Amino acid sequence: MIRLKALTKYYGDIRAVHSLTFSVARGEVFGLLGPNGAGKTTTIRMLTTLTKPSSGRAWVAGYDVVEEPLAVKRRIGIAPQHLNLDGELTARENLEFHGRLYHMPRSERRRRIQELLAFVGLEERADDLVENFSGGMKRRLLIARALMHSPEVLFLDEPTVGLDPATRRKIWDLIRSLRSEGVTVLMTTHYIEEAEQLCDRVGIIDRGELIALDSPSQLKRRLGSFTVEVYHSGRAERRFFPTREEALEYGAEHARCDACDFSVRETNLEDVFIELTGRRIE
Amino acid sequence: MDFLVVFERELLTFRRRFWRYFFAGMVNPLLLLTAFGWGLGRGIQLEGVSYLNYVVPGIIALSTMNASFTSVGVALNISRRYTKTFENYLVAPIEAHSIVLGKVLGGVLRGLLSAAIIVVLAHLYGAEVSLSAEAVATILATSFLFASLGMLVGMLIWSHEDMNTFNALFITPMMFLSGTFFSLQAVPAWVAALIKLLPLTHASLCLRAAMLGREFPTASFAVLLAFALAFFLASILAVRRSSQ
Numbered sequence: 001m002i003r004l005k006a007l008t009k010y011y012g013d014i015r016a017v018h019s020l021t022f023s024v025a026r027g028e029v030f031g032l033l034g035p036n037g038a039g040k041t042t043t044i045r046m047l048t049t050l051t052k053p054s055s056g057r058a059w060v061a062g063y064d065v066v067e068e069p070l071a072v073k074r075r076i077g078i079a080p081q082h083l084n085l086d087g088e089l090t091a092r093e094n095l096e097f098h099g100r101l102y103h104m105p106r107s108e109r110r111r112r113i114q115e116l117l118a119f120v121g122l123e124e125r126a127d128d129l130v131e132n133f134s135g136g137m138k139r140r141l142l143i144a145r146a147l148m149h150s151p152e153v154l155f156l157d158e159p160t161v162g163l164d165p166a167t168r169r170k171i172w173d174l175i176r177s178l179r180s181e182g183v184t185v186l187m188t189t190h191y192i193e194e195a196e197q198l199c200d201r202v203g204i205i206d207r208g209e210l211i212a213l214d215s216p217s218q219l220k221r222r223l224g225s226f227t228v229e230v231y232h233s234g235r236a237e238r239r240f241f242p243t244r245e246e247a248l249e250y251g252a253e254h255a256r257c258d259a260c261d262f263s264v265r266e267t268n269l270e271d272v273f274i275e276l277t278g279r280r281i282e
Numbered sequence: 283m284d285f286l287v288v289f290e291r292e293l294l295t296f297r298r299r300f301w302r303y304f305f306a307g308m309v310n311p312l313l314l315l316t317a318f319g320w321g322l323g324r325g326i327q328l329e330g331v332s333y334l335n336y337v338v339p340g341i342i343a344l345s346t347m348n349a350s351f352t353s354v355g356v357a358l359n360i361s362r363r364y365t366k367t368f369e370n371y372l373v374a375p376i377e378a379h380s381i382v383l384g385k386v387l388g389g390v391l392r393g394l395l396s397a398a399i400i401v402v403l404a405h406l407y408g409a410e411v412s413l414s415a416e417a418v419a420t421i422l423a424t425s426f427l428f429a430s431l432g433m434l435v436g437m438l439i440w441s442h443e444d445m446n447t448f449n450a451l452f453i454t455p456m457m458f459l460s461g462t463f464f465s466l467q468a469v470p471a472w473v474a475a476l477i478k479l480l481p482l483t484h485a486s487l488c489l490r491a492a493m494l495g496r497e498f499p500t501a502s503f504a505v506l507l508a509f510a511l512a513f514f515l516a517s518i519l520a521v522r523r524s525s526q
Binding site for chain 1: 284287290291294295298365366367369370371372373374375376377525
């Protein structure tokens with residue numbers, strides 16, 4: 001559904017995205033994981049026709065994003081990072097105008113609006129002005145709007161940034177139910193847990209380059225599913241092992257002094273990121 | 283008919299804020315009519331008519347310009363830079379000309395409201411001006427022209443401060459220079475020639491002739507239409523090129 005071939009973007013001399021090549025299959029939830037400024041948003045902007053690539057090509061739902069932008073636009077939904085809802089309109093009006101821009105017939109608009117307001121739990125606020133909504137409500141409405149015209153591909157740029165844990169879980173549930181409906185999702189996030197929880201595959205992106213791409217479990221397995229951290233005199237050393245036993249063994253052996261200690265836990269994507277880049281993600 | 287969706291969104295907020303726009307739109311004309319038409323102009327004759335009658339078409343022209351230009355330009359600037367709602371149009375499967383036409387018609391509406399307010403106020407002040415068909419056509423062309431200019435400037439300018447700079451450099455001087463308050467016969471020919479480069483000059487020339495029952499300057503009206511078309515087309519190009 002999405003294909004990138006050496007997609008590159010320069011802003012002047014600054015290289016925002018460098019030669020990205022990967023594909024996302026139909027019905028897949030694909031995550032672009034990386035720190036702020038890694039080039040995630042620029043990548044989404046190119047795939048959604050908002051920004052022209054400097055070089056390389058990309059296809060969404062079978063159409064070239066530069067050559068056939070209208071065909072691409074008809075088939076995609078976008079929930080940008082900034083909450084760009086129309087605050088002067090009500091939730092219902094936001095969805096209504098959106099549906100009209102995508103040429104949905106009136107009866108279908110009405111049905112879909114009801115369905116989506118229920119889906120994101122905003123039925124009771126349907127006729128309130130959006131400028132009075134909380135951040136979490138706006139985020140949910142933003143996703144509803146992106147889904148309004150039943151897009152084949154959904155782009156979610158940092159769908160839970162700045163939300164409290166409860167609202168974040170709600171958004172995660174929404175994304176999970178999208179997967180069960182077969183919508184192809186490309187999302188960006190700098191939250192490790194989010195990528196682990198939701199994504200079938202994760203592309204780790206750093207300084208505009210793709211440095212790893214696989215399912216979260218494969219990425220972790222490749223590094224070693226278990227992590228042992230050995231602490232001595234205030235420093236922590238991290239090692240990875242395929243089994244818990246090996247990790248425990250290593251820990252016991254290397255934490256022998258009085259002030260030493262160690263712990264064993266399951267490897268997470270952040271470990272993968274740090275190992276690949278030598279830096280933390282946030 | 284995608285432009286209708288864009289326009290109807292403008293129409294909806296226009297209806298919602300009508301009274302706010304209405305009262306805000308009355309302040310400037312009241313000040314201008316009081317200061318120039320009533321205070322300063324009492325007893326003065328210009329080009330054979332009372333100064334109040336002379337100045338009302340000028341005030342209509344400049345207020346129409348201000349309302350159309352500002353409502354489109356400022357809103358566009360905010361929706362591109364701050365609320366980012368303009369992006370919703372850019373990612374929607376609609377053509378640039380639909381976006382521009384919808385937004386510009388929204389600005390035309392604001393220009394028409396502003397003109398209507400002054401026509402009513404002017405009559406209350408005792409002005410004897412007629413709202414002929416040519417006058418209405420001129421008001422429509424003027425509001426379309428400046429709404430398109432607002433669109434163009436809003437697309438080209440990113441910072442809010444530069445928007446103010448544009449106002450200070452072009453819009454405000456035009457307000458006072460374009461034969462709105464004084465007769466072009468009163469200034470040297472070369473100054474008059476320069477002033478005729480400004481689009482608003484042709485709006486006030488047309489409007490004054492139409493409202494005072496003089497011969498309608500079709501050449502000036504053609505200039506108005508040409509400016510309007512040029513700004514409109516340039517806005518479409520600017521929207522098309524906004525993805526970089």
